[in-house]
Amino acid sequence: MNNDAVKKITFRVQRFDPEKDRKPHFQEFTVPVKRGTTVMEGLLYIKENLDSSLAFRTSCRMGVCGSCGMLINEYPHLACHTQVEEFHSDKLTLKPLPNMAIIKDLVPKLDTLFEHHKSVKPYIIREDKEEMEKPTAGYLQKPQQLDEYLQFTYCIKCGLCIAACPTSASDKAFLGPQALGQAYRYCADSRDEGQDFRYAIVEKDHAVWNCHFAAACSEACPKGVDPALGIQLLRKGVAAKALGIKKTAAPATLATPPALAKPKIDVPEFTVEPK
Amino acid sequence: MADKGPHQNYLGMWGWVWGGNYKLERYLYLLHRITGLGLLLFGLFHLTVTTIFRVQGEAIWSSTISFLDNPLFRVGEFLVVAAFSYHALNGLRLIIQELGFALGKPVPPIYPFTDAIRRKRAWTLVTLAAIMVLAVAFFIDFTVRGWG
Numbered sequence: 001m002n003n004d005a006v007k008k009i010t011f012r013v014q015r016f017d018p019e020k021d022r023k024p025h026f027q028e029f030t031v032p033v034k035r036g037t038t039v040m041e042g043l044l045y046i047k048e049n050l051d052s053s054l055a056f057r058t059s060c061r062m063g064v065c066g067s068c069g070m071l072i073n074e075y076p077h078l079a080c081h082t083q084v085e086e087f088h089s090d091k092l093t094l095k096p097l098p099n100m101a102i103i104k105d106l107v108p109k110l111d112t113l114f115e116h117h118k119s120v121k122p123y124i125i126r127e128d129k130e131e132m133e134k135p136t137a138g139y140l141q142k143p144q145q146l147d148e149y150l151q152f153t154y155c156i157k158c159g160l161c162i163a164a165c166p167t168s169a170s171d172k173a174f175l176g177p178q179a180l181g182q183a184y185r186y187c188a189d190s191r192d193e194g195q196d197f198r199y200a201i202v203e204k205d206h207a208v209w210n211c212h213f214a215a216a217c218s219e220a221c222p223k224g225v226d227p228a229l230g231i232q233l234l235r236k237g238v239a240a241k242a243l244g245i246k247k248t249a250a251p252a253t254l255a256t257p258p259a260l261a262k263p264k265i266d267v268p269e270f271t272v273e274p275k
Numbered sequence: 276m277a278d279k280g281p282h283q284n285y286l287g288m289w290g291w292v293w294g295g296n297y298k299l300e301r302y303l304y305l306l307h308r309i310t311g312l313g314l315l316l317f318g319l320f321h322l323t324v325t326t327i328f329r330v331q332g333e334a335i336w337s338s339t340i341s342f343l344d345n346p347l348f349r350v351g352e353f354l355v356v357a358a359f360s361y362h363a364l365n366g367l368r369l370i371i372q373e374l375g376f377a378l379g380k381p382v383p384p385i386y387p388f389t390d391a392i393r394r395k396r397a398w399t400l401v402t403l404a405a406i407m408v409l410a411v412a413f414f415i416d417f418t419v420r421g422w423g
């Protein structure tokens with residue numbers, strides 16, 4: 001294909017206006033695309049030239065913010081991260097992510113995702129409250145300890161995994177692959193001491209034991225997070241703890257506060273006194 | 276009148292059935308559920324036949340048996356064995372992997388991304404095939420050819 005050749009593609013977009021419509025319907029637009037045109041660029045073309053009332057979310061346009069998740073030909077993708085060419089088709093069907101409500105057109109209501117995410121305490125918890133409030137230094141961590149959870153830190157809260165999950169499809173209260181994956185991410189962090197709090201949350205109903213491992217979440221995830229692996233490893237921890245055979249390493253220790261650490265090389269003194 | 280609020284968009288039970296473009300494991304999940312429910316149905320049917328119909332005397336029992344002795348129920352019986360074999364093997368895999376074993380360790384997400392269940396897929400399938408071959412050999416040796 002010539003790099004500059006323009007081709008006309010039909011975007012079949014699901015529309016829903018809460019002010020007017022009882023239920024969603026489809027509308028077709030013809031969009032010129034070139035090699036490399038993303039689905040998001042097609043949507044922006046429609047908004048700028050054909051119908052300014054079309055609603056969708058976008059912010060970073062580079063697969064980082066997690067705003068633009070939608071179903072493209074019935075599969076969850078980030079619209080900004082997906083090129084029209086990938087589908088080898090003259091027609092693309094765009095729908096909002098399922099397993100959450102629709103606010104308007106392609107804009108899903110992500111509130112439940114964020115509530116579930118917050119409910120698993122997605123932050124480092126330490127018993128030393130004083131140090132948490134007024135940190136004096138960082139915690140020491142080996143590269144191998146970082147590898148235990150690094151993969152799961154890449155989550156951008158886009159909700160594609162929830163759209164792919166058959167349990168989320170029928171159980172609104174299910175915490176979902178995103179939140180459960182993050183529960184594992186913090187429990188596996190050697191700096192964290194909040195495992196017991198999180199286990200108490202995820203061993204309840206609608207949580208870790210409701211996963212049936214269809215692993216569709218890990219397939220759909222655009223950031224390679226593998227939430228399904230996180231869930232099974234979380235389950236291993238919860239089960240081991242219930243059986244009393246869970247090994248828990250001592251939490252990471254504090255690094256020497258920077259003021260006390262001696263530089264390895266000679267660093268010149270400040271010539272201007274800091275205020 | 277429009278409902279003037281967000282529109283519910285949960286796939287519900289259709290979300291269990293519809294596997295779309297997802298890969299093998301998504302369909303194994305569906306088949307596990309179907310065979311599980313099928314086995315449950317067969318169990319109820321089997322218990323009904325062997326209790327309610329049996330306790331009513333020999334006449335009713337033999338007419339039930341002759342009614343069931345036709346190709347349709349033979350195919351059904353074959354399906355029950357197939358469903359049980361699948362459900363038991365896949366169930367074994369699920370028990371192991373759903374407790375976090377045989378999945379390996381997390382890897383840094385470097386493009387193109389992979390996931391644990393698919394990195395281990397070949398090993399998993401080979402192990403299950405080996406178990407099945409052993410089970411069939413065991414069955415033929417001890418049941419068909421007799422215990423002696």
Ligand code: HEM
Pocket residue numbers: 211212213307308309310311312314315316318362363364365366367369370373
């Ligand atoms: C060796 C025999 C069996 C094994 C190893 C086994 C294993 C399993 C496992 C591990 C699950 C949970 C799967 C998941 O996480 O989704 C399951 C679900 C289920 N099983 Fe079995 N099972 C066996 C026999 C049976 C029998 C005989 C029946 C019928 C009465 C049955 C009916 C079901 C049903 C209805 C489900 C629920 C399906 C679902 O939630 O998707 N199973 N089985």
Ligand code: SF4
Pocket residue numbers: 154155156157158159160161162177178181220221222223224225226227
């Ligand atoms: S786990 Fe992946 S698919 Fe799910 S919200 Fe995070 S980045 Fe998106």
Ligand code: FES
Pocket residue numbers: 057058059060061062063064065066067068069078079080081
């Ligand atoms: S616009 Fe930010 S991920 Fe697509």
